[in-house]
Amino acid sequence: MSRVPVALERRSGAVRPPTLQTLPVAVTANVARVRARTASTIMAVVKADGYGHGAVTVARAAVAAGAGWLGTTSVAEACALRAAGLAVPILTWLHPYGIDAEAAVAAGVDVAVGSVDELDALVARAPSTVRVHLHMDTGMSRGGCPRGQWDELIGLAQRGQQIGRVSVGGVMGHLALADRADPAANAAAVAGMREARRAVRAAGLGTPPAHLAATSGTLTDPATHFDMVRVGAGLVGIDPSETVEMRGASRLTATIVHTTAAAAGTPVGYSGAYVTDRATHLSVLPVGYADGIPRECSSQAGVEIRGRRFPVVGRVSMDQIVIDTGAASFPAGTTATVFGPDGGATPSVQDWARWAGTIPHTIVTGIGPRVKRTTA
Numbered sequence: 612m613s614r615v616p617v618a619l620e621r622r623s624g625a626v627r628p629p630t631l632q633t634l635p636v637a638v639t640a641n642v643a644r645v646r647a648r649t650a651s652t653i654m655a656v657v658k659a660d661g662y663g664h665g666a667v668t669v670a671r672a673a674v675a676a677g678a679g680w681l682g683t684t685s686v687a688e689a690c691a692l693r694a695a696g697l698a699v700p701i702l703t704w705l706h707p708y709g710i711d712a713e714a715a716v717a718a719g720v721d722v723a724v725g726s727v728d729e730l731d732a733l734v735a736r737a738p739s740t741v742r743v744h745l746h747m748d749t750g751m752s753r754g755g756c757p758r759g760q761w762d763e764l765i766g767l768a769q770r771g772q773q774i775g776r777v778s779v780g781g782v783m784g785h786l787a788l789a790d791r792a793d794p795a796a797n798a799a800a801v802a803g804m805r806e807a808r809r810a811v812r813a814a815g816l817g818t819p820p821a822h823l824a825a826t827s828g829t830l831t832d833p834a835t836h837f838d839m840v841r842v843g844a845g846l847v848g849i850d851p852s853e854t855v856e857m858r859g860a861s862r863l864t865a866t867i868v869h870t871t872a873a874a875a876g877t878p879v880g881y882s883g884a885y886v887t888d889r890a891t892h893l894s895v896l897p898v899g900y901a902d903g904i905p906r907e908c909s910s911q912a913g914v915e916i917r918g919r920r921f922p923v924v925g926r927v928s929m930d931q932i933v934i935d936t937g938a939a940s941f942p943a944g945t946t947a948t949v950f951g952p953d954g955g956a957t958p959s960v961q962d963w964a965r966w967a968g969t970i971p972h973t974i975v976t977g978i979g980p981r982v983k984r985t986t987a
C-alpha cells in the first residue's frame with residue numbers, strides 16, 4: 612500500500628471551519644470548585660446561551676454535577692431548557708419581552724418580579740398560579756424593586772397569593788460590589804436581603820429560598836450565600852473577583868488558510884499598521900472581529916500553533932487576522948488555538964480580555980454565529 616509522504620500530507624492539510632468547542636468536563640470541575648465554597652443550593656445561570664458556551668450543554672453538565680436550579684433571563688430561554696429535557700426548577704428574570712405567564716406556568720418556570728407594576732400585571736392576569744420570586748433592589752439600581760416599595764410589593768404578593776394568582780417561591784437581591792472580594796462592600800446588601808426575608812416572613816409568606824450572590828460573592832463571601840447562589844461566569848471558567856482559578860470551558864480554534872514568506876519591511880493589513888522588521892512568514896487565520904476577535908486587542912495578542920505562541924500582527928479585519936510566525940512556516944490546514952484552557956503557549960480567555968481592555972465575559976459571549984459549535 613502506498614503511503615502519502617508526511618511532508619505532502621502537511622502541505623495539503625484540510626482547512627476546517629473555525630470551531631468553538633465547549634468542554635463539559637470543565638463545567639463539572641467548576642461546579643465542584645463552587646461546591647467547595649458553599650453548602651447552599653447552586654443555581655446554574657445559563658443566560659446568553661450559557662455565556663456563549665451553549666445553554667443546554669452547560670446546563671446539563673452543571674445539573675449532572677449537582678446544580679439544583681437553572682437561571683435565565685427570559686421564559687423562552689427556560690422553555691428551550693425544558694424542551695431539552697432539563698427538569699430541575701428554573702428561574703427567569705429581566706423578561707426583556709415581558710412575562711409570558713402562560714408559558715411559565717405550562718413549563719413550570721418561576722419568574723422574578725422586580726416592580727409593583729410587574730407583579731400587579733401578573734396578579735391581574737395570571738392564567739393560574741405563577742410562582743414568583745420577589746426581586747428586591749439591594750443596592751444596584753439596575754433591577755429589582757426599589758427599597759421604598761418593598762412593603763407595597765410584599766403586600767401585593769400576599770393578596771395575589773390569597774387569590775391563587777401567584778405563590779411566592781423566593782426572594783432575591785443582587786450584589787453590585789462583590790467583584791471587590793471584600794465582604795465589607797457587600798454588607799449593606801446582605802443586611803437588605805435579611806430585612807427583605809424578615810418582611811416576607813412577617814407578611815405570612817413563609818420562608819421561601821433567599822438568594823443574593825453570583826459567582827464572585829459565592830467564591831469570596833459566605834455571608835452572601837443565603838439559601839441559594841446564582842453562578843454563571845464561574846461555570847465557564849470566569850471568576851470576576853479574580854481570586855479563584857476556575858477552568859476555562861471552551862477552546863476556539865481555526866486552521867491557517869494560507870501562509871506566505873515576507874521580506875523585511877512588508878506592511879501587513881489595513882493601514883499598514885504593522886511592518887515586518889525581518890524576513891518572516893505570515894499566516895492568515897479565518898477569524899476576525901465578526902467572529903469575536905476583539906479589534907481593540909493590543910500588540911500583545913497571540914495564538915498558539917504547535918505548542919508555541921505567535922503574535923497577531925496588523926489590524927484585526929472583519930473576517931481574518933494575520934499571524935507572524937518568524938522562521939517557522941506552517942502549511943494551510945495547520946490548527947491554531949485562539950484561546951483555550953490548556954495553559955502554556957495557549958492564550959486563555961482572560962488573556963484576550965486583558966489584551967482588549969475588557970472582561971472575559973465579553974470575549975466568550977462575543978463569538979460570532981458563523982463559528983462552528985461542538986462539544987467535547
Ligand SMILES: *Cc1c(COP(=O)(O)O)cnc(C)c1O
Nearest residue numbers: 656785825826841842843844845
Ligand atoms: C448574570 C446574573 C447572575 C450570574 O452572575 P455571574 O457573575 O455570571 O455568576 C446572577 N444573578 C443575576 C441576577 C444575573 O443577572
